[in-house]
Amino acid sequence: MRFVRSGGDGGGEESANLYVANCGPAVGVALAEVAAAFGVFGEVAAVHPADGSGSRVVVCFADASSSRAAMAAWGGTAPCPALGGRALHLRYSVSRPPSPPPPDALSVALDAEELALPGLLLAKDFITPDEETELLAEVDARPWRRLAKRRVQHYGHVFMYETRNVDPSLPLGDLPAFLSNLLLRIASFAQLSAEEDDEAGTARVFDQVTVNEYPPGVGISPHIDTHSAFTGPILSLSLAGPCVMEFRQHSPPARKAIFLPPRSLLVMSGDARYAWHHYIPHHKVDFVRGEAVRRGARRVSVTFRKVRSGPCRCRHHQLCDSQSGGSAGR
Known part of the structure; x- marks a missing residue:
């Protein structure tokens, strides 16, 4: 019940x-x-x-x-x-009585290890509730850019949604001071390993941050962060509300899902970053282990990336726009 x-x-x-x-x-x-x-x-x-x-x-x-x-x-x-x-x-x-999950609902993992997806890591309670409150206050004190269904903030470099890339020649300056302690904690995160295509091991020096605010029912469409735009792992910190994130592979076809609680840090490296599309379904209720979990009034994510200075040389050639010459992986 x-x-x-x-x-x-x-x-x-x-x-x-x-x-x-x-x-x-x-x-x-x-x-x-x-x-x-x-x-x-x-x-x-x-x-x-x-x-x-x-x-x-x-x-x-x-x-x-x-x-x-x-x-x-x-x-x-x-x-x-x-x-x-x-x-x-x-x-x-x-x-x-509990609402029945939809017939095509995926089994949702609570830990990254359950998914057996190479390169995926979920660190729960990466920050404290007080730190979460402080971070939300900091971002809410700054101007938001409104998109069709959500609001965003960009730091370091503007993310251009039309090309799913950044313009390295137009930097926004250093990342804001309110992220400094969080960046230090991430840099010392023992489980954050080097990437197969790191540019001289610089992937931990993040220089682009995007803050997304998702109202109830809003998610993101399936995508792979553009290989030529960013090097190394992609990190996402969840604030305020939970959600389920799906991972999709086209060949061979496969789908996996994981529950992201507030204050958790998701690390996507290796296959999870370069070969699997990630996706947040556009609905207000997620079904997790037979329970309906409502997303709440808002969810805020803080995504950390490192801008690439040269071509990507990963092993996923068909999904890599640097090596395929097209828009693979977008």
Whole structure:
């Protein structure tokens, strides 16, 4: 079973379960702290994440009288004294049968090792919730460029969507200072290995960053980052919301999928970077291990790349625009 908010006014259809927003690990409140705080109203049977956001939970009481008491005490606009004065948003929550996944839904991996895709690495909790909040504040303080369905920011070099490349002769300057600590942590990341076509081992010195903001239901179409544009691994840090990313190979045909939680760092190198298309489906709900995970109000990704100064010499000749002379891999 899963839990959903109950509709209507005054908290919705009464039940022994409460849907609590602005509360959870993503905002610095552990599930055990939630259970202890709500335990003053009666026996707490369990506390579950309400979705994949990490900022909403469902508190399951042993009986409805406890949830009524909690709703009466903390269901208004007053801050919650047991959770550091945090303003909570409470509604009753009722159980619903889980939504069936679509018939063509892929099995979604939670760890990169499950996919057995050479060059793919997922580092969960690469940054802390406080660091995530600070990064989001920094990017939101800067101007966004609006595309058809999402907003973007570019640093170091402008990414030209028409050609899926950059113009090295038109740099934007050094990367902003708010990324410095993150870049240092990435540079010392032990599992970030050298690439097969690194230009004198410079792939760790990232000089192009793109920040994407995805509203609910918006993803990216299948693509391989242009071989001639960038050298070495491509890194993507997920902020604010989760999503599922798919990887597709045309010959032989294959599809794989992985769940990207907030604050995780995805590393695409080797085959994962040069030979597989990656793709974020354009929908609002992902099905992960039989559970429907709603993406939330926004997802922000920070992508790190190194601009290439010479032709790519990777072994994937048919997918490489440097070696095929065309638009292979785009």
